[in-house]
Amino acid sequence: MRKINLIVIHCSATRCNQRYSIDSLRDDHNARFHNKGIGYHYYIERDGQLHKPRDESEVGMHALHYNAHSIGICYEGGLDEKGRSCDTRTPAQRATMLALLRSLKSAYPDADIKGHCELEGVHKDCPCFSCQEYRDYFANIKP
């Protein structure tokens, strides 16, 4: 099993009033990554439904230079109706994301949780919210 020391959170960078299903994501990533499937390990749709398109044992394709030791999570959204960066997580997405992070943190207690934009050399807003809320959360509980 590869060593995991980082959990990277992404948004799909799609508008909150437009659906972006797991099937659309798969089509887009297959086009971009030469049919190697979805680059994230987890995808959370707007209704909170969790998909696991890639096994954790497989290296993902979501964060250049950080893929070997990380797990990638993406939520559907991240842009408002006008296409501006925005925390568009629905209550259902927040609940799913927290449950997923709790489970990952119990499997990989030493893994840091970072937003894509917090990685060195990344100049984008993804995931359009501050992951400090999760770092604070896990700093205050024992897994």
Ligand SMILES: [Zn+2]
């Ligand atoms: Zn990203």
